[in-house]
Amino acid sequence: xxxxxxxxxxxxxxxxxxxxxxxxxxxxxxxxxxxxxxxxxxxxxxxxxxxxxxxxxxxxxxxxxxxxxxxxxxxxxxxxxxxxxxxxxxxxxxxxxxxxxxxxxxxxxxxxxxxxxxxxxxxxxxxxxxxxxxxxxxxxxxxxxxxxxxxxxxxxxxxxxxxxxxxxxxxxxxxxxxxxxxxxxxxxxxxxxxxxxxxxxxxxxxxxxxxxxxxxxxxxxxxxxxxxxxxxxxxxxxxxxxxxxxxxxxxxxxxxxxxxxxxxxxxxxxxxxxxxxxxxxxxxxxxxxxxxxxxxxxxxxxxxxxxxxxxxxxxxxxxxxxxxxxxxxxxxxxxxxxxxxxxxxxxxxxxxxxxxxxxxxxxxxxxxxxxxxxxxxxxxxxxxxxxxxxxxxxxxxxxxxxxxxxxxxxxxxxxxxxxxxxxxxxxxxxxxxxxxxxxxxxxxxxxxxxxxxxxxxxxxxxxxxxxxxxxxxxxxxxxxxxxxxxxxxxxxxxxxxxxxxxxxxxxxxxxxxxxxxxxxxxxxxxxxxxxxxx
Amino acid sequence: xxxxxxxxxxxxxxxxxxxxxxxxxxxxxxxxxxxxxxxxxxxxxxxxxxxxxxxxxxxxxxxxxxxxxxxxxxxxxxxxxxxxxxxxxxxxxxxxxxxxxxxxxxxxxxxxxxxxxxxxxxxxxxxxxxxxxxxxxxxxxxxxxxxxxxxxxxxxxxxxxxxxxxxxxxxxxxxxxxxxxxxxxxxxxxxxxxxxxxxxxxxxxxxxxxxxxxxxxxxxxxxxxxxxxxxxxxxxxxxxxxxxxxxxxxxxxxxxxxxxxxxxxxxxxxxxxxxxxxxxxxxxxxxxxxxxxxxxxxxxxxxxxxxxxxxxxxxxxxxxxxxxx
Numbered sequence: 001x002x003x004x005x006x007x008x009x010x011x012x013x014x015x016x017x018x019x020x021x022x023x024x025x026x027x028x029x030x031x032x033x034x035x036x037x038x039x040x041x042x043x044x045x046x047x048x049x050x051x052x053x054x055x056x057x058x059x060x061x062x063x064x065x066x067x068x069x070x071x072x073x074x075x076x077x078x079x080x081x082x083x084x085x086x087x088x089x090x091x092x093x094x095x096x097x098x099x100x101x102x103x104x105x106x107x108x109x110x111x112x113x114x115x116x117x118x119x120x121x122x123x124x125x126x127x128x129x130x131x132x133x134x135x136x137x138x139x140x141x142x143x144x145x146x147x148x149x150x151x152x153x154x155x156x157x158x159x160x161x162x163x164x165x166x167x168x169x170x171x172x173x174x175x176x177x178x179x180x181x182x183x184x185x186x187x188x189x190x191x192x193x194x195x196x197x198x199x200x201x202x203x204x205x206x207x208x209x210x211x212x213x214x215x216x217x218x219x220x221x222x223x224x225x226x227x228x229x230x231x232x233x234x235x236x237x238x239x240x241x242x243x244x245x246x247x248x249x250x251x252x253x254x255x256x257x258x259x260x261x262x263x264x265x266x267x268x269x270x271x272x273x274x275x276x277x278x279x280x281x282x283x284x285x286x287x288x289x290x291x292x293x294x295x296x297x298x299x300x301x302x303x304x305x306x307x308x309x310x311x312x313x314x315x316x317x318x319x320x321x322x323x324x325x326x327x328x329x330x331x332x333x334x335x336x337x338x339x340x341x342x343x344x345x346x347x348x349x350x351x352x353x354x355x356x357x358x359x360x361x362x363x364x365x366x367x368x369x370x371x372x373x374x375x376x377x378x379x380x381x382x383x384x385x386x387x388x389x390x391x392x393x394x395x396x397x398x399x400x401x402x403x404x405x406x407x408x409x410x411x412x413x414x415x416x417x418x419x420x421x422x423x424x425x426x427x428x429x430x431x432x433x434x435x436x437x438x439x440x441x442x443x444x445x446x447x448x449x450x451x452x453x454x455x456x457x458x459x460x461x462x463x464x465x466x467x468x469x470x471x472x473x474x475x476x477x478x479x480x481x482x483x484x485x486x487x488x489x490x491x492x493x494x495x496x497x498x499x500x501x502x503x504x505x506x507x508x509x510x511x512x513x514x515x516x517x518x519x520x521x522x523x524x525x526x527x528x529x530x531x532x533x534x
Numbered sequence: 535x536x537x538x539x540x541x542x543x544x545x546x547x548x549x550x551x552x553x554x555x556x557x558x559x560x561x562x563x564x565x566x567x568x569x570x571x572x573x574x575x576x577x578x579x580x581x582x583x584x585x586x587x588x589x590x591x592x593x594x595x596x597x598x599x600x601x602x603x604x605x606x607x608x609x610x611x612x613x614x615x616x617x618x619x620x621x622x623x624x625x626x627x628x629x630x631x632x633x634x635x636x637x638x639x640x641x642x643x644x645x646x647x648x649x650x651x652x653x654x655x656x657x658x659x660x661x662x663x664x665x666x667x668x669x670x671x672x673x674x675x676x677x678x679x680x681x682x683x684x685x686x687x688x689x690x691x692x693x694x695x696x697x698x699x700x701x702x703x704x705x706x707x708x709x710x711x712x713x714x715x716x717x718x719x720x721x722x723x724x725x726x727x728x729x730x731x732x733x734x735x736x737x738x739x740x741x742x743x744x745x746x747x748x749x750x751x752x753x754x755x756x757x758x759x760x761x762x763x764x765x766x767x768x769x770x771x772x773x774x775x776x777x778x779x780x781x782x783x784x785x786x787x788x789x790x791x792x793x794x795x796x797x798x799x800x801x802x803x804x805x806x807x808x809x810x811x812x813x814x815x816x817x818x819x820x821x822x823x824x825x826x827x828x829x830x831x832x833x834x835x836x837x838x839x840x841x842x843x844x845x846x847x848x849x850x851x852x853x854x855x856x857x858x859x
Contacts, residue, residue, distance in 0.1 A: 042695055052560065052607070055608075134565075134571045137565075138571060200608060204609065221607075221617070222807065223690070243694040245694055245807070246809075247689055247690075247807045250676075251688060254676060254688055255689070258681060258684070258688065413552075414559055415555065415558060415559050415821070417554075418555075418563075419554050422563075422567070436564060451564060
């Protein structure tokens, strides 16, 4: 036995020696490597990538918007979390009284990164390309015709009154590309561009904009690197380099505490709360413009139970709204209606629906249905603002069980969920809506006959009065009048619409303490050109 | 070739069986309500053709080395794989090398000291290694070695904004060395260590346990006793006679380890933001990105066939009797 121990001891000693050597080497050089992460002049943005492309005319994903917003200029813009359109490439604009014609006067000192002056021809090309590519952002200019009557004038003509257009044009998807460069690389803006445009591969490797940053490298799995544009016509950005890095939230939580000039975009409100009080960090949590809701189908052929108005009212009053809000963490709010509190026309907090179990039980009884049973669908693997739909669905099920409504839950992958949801086949769905543009018109989809309403078979004929009101609101130009009309719509919807607005989740942004203007935008997650240092 | 056709056929059929239209999530809720936009999306990605035509077109392109374009990345699948495969391979090679270098000696120690304190300790540790969820271990390792001790970087293959070396093998550490970029090579290696060790944890335990039991099967055989009776030193007996006889079982396990690395890589790659094949496959399957799913399936099939072939060859090298038979 004495000899038997000889080999293992040697092996053990060798293993320990190797391990110690590795640790010693790593420890001796680690600080130098860590310092490199915080290189001077580099802004590091950590986010969980949602990016398919950075071709402005094809993209509509949050991560793409950060990069594209840095590289391409738009006619108008927003500052911080404000939804008031501000001049950018357009120094002034005029809207016709019927809100159908929008005339933009362009700045004359703007040049693309290759030195070419930016003119109305580039705007015309960029907008027509968006329309004719028929990609994700094409709906932004639905029914809009673009013309360029002079070198620095652009006119947008909408087929219907479109007061939201001024809040649509700041969208990074409507960033202006250098038409000469894009055409040289296979781009086209004419009808049939969805089949003939070949510029995307070029735009995945190069930028063709006039913004403060140029594309240095693009990898949709790891990082997007932007470098300052030396020819930028506006105020110079604070950082020479911006690195947008793909990290899961758990890793972002650790990285932002160790880095400098670093921003974490995807922490949940609870995770962000653990960082409050740390002197080297700035933590901002507030209510997101995303809105979680429950939809219920109004077609008895899909579900007799779901389509019963008494059951719908019962569900409205059975939901425990404050506990949904609590689930999302500090900063979340109960949605007062289907328009988030960030936009004009939202309802005041006093208009929120309050839980009323006796009323809900009475409505179940009035429905005449004994032991009502509904199937609710939800996107099983989807998590938005750190909230899993599976958790929300469980909560809904237990809330409704308290008033005697049995809910069978069916979780489906997003693609499968969307297919049956869009076809209006779900008796009930746990759903959400993120703003496409910061204007109440984006929420007309929930009014009778609208896109989302059609998914629950709530046609205009089922509530003609509300449908007419929605049409009026859509055409109204004055913001004050629109706000009043949308509030009127919101109050009616809180009583009889087949949508139950639950809450606006908390969103958080955590940044190094030395950074300024690192705030979550309403449309783009972060405006890297605005971020500076103290 | 038959295998490739079989794999692509199964992947194609299975993907088609999953209900759901990729256009809906790719275009978003508003644009996907426009039938013209959905039709344009289907036409763009060749989804407007009948399924047999889609499949035959894919096979035709495959014969020319064209794996199609990913709906998710909008880039050729071959280009995506050229980036993802080396990333995973770099991780896998170091991880497996570490697992073998540590697992085999520990298995030998445990077997030789059977039922003694060190054996018990190693069995408990290896059981813990097998039982511990990889994602939890990854987060723990990141917390301790990156956040608390600052010994390793917090994810990715290189420091943010660092330009990767020009691709030769796609393994950043190797390519940087081949180009003589020493600090870049260290940067790549430094990023590699922690995820590789985490990925190795399960496999160290697995190899330790298998090596231990393989050695215990032969350690009391007559030829081992004869070797000891001849007066050979114990280390010679263990290494030349016992370990060699146990090696075929250990090599089989190492083949399995390759499969573990590929599957375990999904979670480790996610936590460490490692842009490998695991992350690529996960995203592709979530989004029903057919060309990407087919590309990954082909790659995995090739890996399994290659590993099985190498294991078979190694059997012959280790045990000449097998070679003769």
